Amino acid sequence: MQTARMFLDASGSAPMTNRTLDAFHAGLADGWADPARLHTESRRARQLVDGAREAIAEILGSRPEQTHLTHSPHVGIERVIAGVDAARRGRERIVAAAIERDAVLHAAEYISGGHLTTVAVDAAGHVDPDALLRELEVPDVSLLAVQHGNHEIGTVQRLDRVADLAAVARVPLVVDATATIGHVEAPEHWDALVANPADWGGPAGLGVVALRPQTRWLPVWPEGDDWAPGGISVPAALAAAVALQERAETLEQTSTRLAGLIDTIRARAATWPGVDVVGDPVERLPHVLTFSCLYVDGEALTTELDKEGFAVGSGSACTAGTLEPSHVLAAMGVLTHGNVRLALDRTTTEQDVERFLAVLPGAVARVRRMLGVEDL
Amino acid sequence: VSGTPEHEAVVVDARGLRCPLPVVRLAAAARTLAAGTRVDVLATDPAARYDVPAWARMRGHEMVGDEVVAAGEDDEHRVLSVRLGSQA
Numbered sequence A: 001m002q003t004a005r006m007f008l009d010a011s012g013s014a015p016m017t018n019r020t021l022d023a024f025h026a027g028l029a030d031g032w033a034d035p036a037r038l039h040t041e042s043r044r045a046r047q048l049v050d051g052a053r054e055a056i057a058e059i060l061g062s063r064p065e066q067t068h069l070t071h072s073p074h075v076g077i078e079r080v081i082a083g084v085d086a087a088r089r090g091r092e093r094i095v096a097a098a099i100e101r102d103a104v105l106h107a108a109e110y111i112s113g114g115h116l117t118t119v120a121v122d123a124a125g126h127v128d129p130d131a132l133l134r135e136l137e138v139p140d141v142s143l144l145a146v147q148h149g150n151h152e153i154g155t156v157q158r159l160d161r162v163a164d165l166a167a168v169a170r171v172p173l174v175v176d177a178t179a180t181i182g183h184v185e186a187p188e189h190w191d192a193l194v195a196n197p198a199d200w201g202g203p204a205g206l207g208v209v210a211l212r213p214q215t216r217w218l219p220v221w222p223e224g225d226d227w228a229p230g231g232i233s234v235p236a237a238l239a240a241a242v243a244l245q246e247r248a249e250t251l252e253q254t255s256t257r258l259a260g261l262i263d264t265i266r267a268r269a270a271t272w273p274g275v276d277v278v279g280d281p282v283e284r285l286p287h288v289l290t291f292s293c294l295y296v297d298g299e300a301l302t303t304e305l306d307k308e309g310f311a312v313g314s315g316s317a318c319t320a321g322t323l324e325p326s327h328v329l330a331a332m333g334v335l336t337h338g339n340v341r342l343a344l345d346r347t348t349t350e351q352d353v354e355r356f357l358a359v360l361p362g363a364v365a366r367v368r369r370m371l372g373v374e375d376l
Numbered sequence B: 001v002s003g004t005p006e007h008e009a010v011v012v013d014a015r016g017l018r019c020p021l022p023v024v025r026l027a028a029a030a031r032t033l034a035a036g037t038r039v040d041v042l043a044t045d046p047a048a049r050y051d052v053p054a055w056a057r058m059r060g061h062e063m064v065g066d067e068v069v070a071a072g073e074d075d076e077h078r079v080l081s082v083r084l085g086s087q088a
Helices: A018-030 A040-060 A073-086 A102-111 A129-136 A159-168 A234-249 A251-269 A298-307 A327-332 A350-370 B021-031 B048-059
Strands: A067-070 A093-097 A116-119 A141-145 A173-176 A192-195 A207-211 A275-278 A288-293 A339-343 B010-014 B038-043 B062-070 B076-083
Touching: A018 A040, A018 A234, A040 A067, A040 A192, A040 A207, A040 A234, A067 A073, A073 A102, A073 A141, A073 A173, A073 A192, A073 A207, A093 A102, A093 A129, A102 A116, A116 A129, A129 A141, A129 A159, A159 A173, A234 A251, A251 A275, A251 A288, A251 A350, A298 A339, A298 A350, B010 B021, B021 B038, B021 B048, B038 B048, B038 B062, B048 B062, B048 B076
Parallel strands: A093 A116, A093 A141, A141 A173, A173 A192, B010 B038
Antiparallel strands: A067 A207, A192 A207, A275 A288, A288 A339, B038 B076, B062 B076
């Protein structure tokens, strides 16, 4: 029997709505010209990009002229860290939360020439303010990177407090909001912000960086356009803006509904034997939850769930083709094997969740049986 | 304070095993051992340094050591030591 697919891995990429697809097609039909030229066709393409940028900026709470489109969120992260760091000459260290994305940690490590300091998080995933203060008190910090919310554990940081500490130390705060925009209100406290259109149901291959008027930033590349040398995809920009507007129209209803579904999964998962549920139960993204199952091979479990029709993510080493497990799970001090990472889509229903909850314990039991560990 | 002296630690050699097997071997050994016993898990899998402490926390045991040991060339491994609780 063919089972219906349920996509519960909607972080970083999510199915596109018809409205978003229509916008993409309109972008292809009307925005095919190079927006950087002087003729009418080019002007039309440019207007589409400018309109998209304005619409995105409005939802981010940023100024359109300081909202930049990049070739991916990854590129946006690299370029904003490089540019803010370049404007802070003489200060060699970058401080970042231990659970920042790999893209942030790798860029910070590279750009600072290995002078990256990570700050620990507490059991719920919040940056430890005392540890952060100790790092910021040393006057060699070029910038601070703290994410808005975490794409694995869902915890949303207390950015107001983080921003206060950064402001007192006069250190610019770079906020990775690639897991949060389109799911919760945009954060208020940042000097630079990065967002990911694919995460809110826009097309992949586009990133967004916003700067505050007072944020100092220097170009570090020779192309003239540090954000998107060679230009960006007009249809992608248009579709990203339409997708974000659509999310914004229903943000409250969707986030309330999905948060309730995650509460249900969370409560049930806590009753399963040998399951470690991770992240802040309240200050969190509405649609994200992760938990780890003792004595379970993460790859085997992901495959087993896929057979049952469920697409889920995992931070276990065995699923990533590497030996190293998710550094987020490691920093949280939680079990890294047997990890299941859920990111509900806006279309996920209560029935989908009930079916998942009915299927998961059996799938875990089957995988444990394969390892002969049922009685441990 | 009860507990086994240093030389009586039970060794679980999980070198070369990938996750979740080091924790599985540890749990299997722990099942037959008395509370207070120290178990030293030898592991080369990078996940073991996180998963052994997580297992101990979930199962009511205590982490008492985490050392990197290089017995010889190409034989670097970690020794993760757990003091078993009552396993109620």
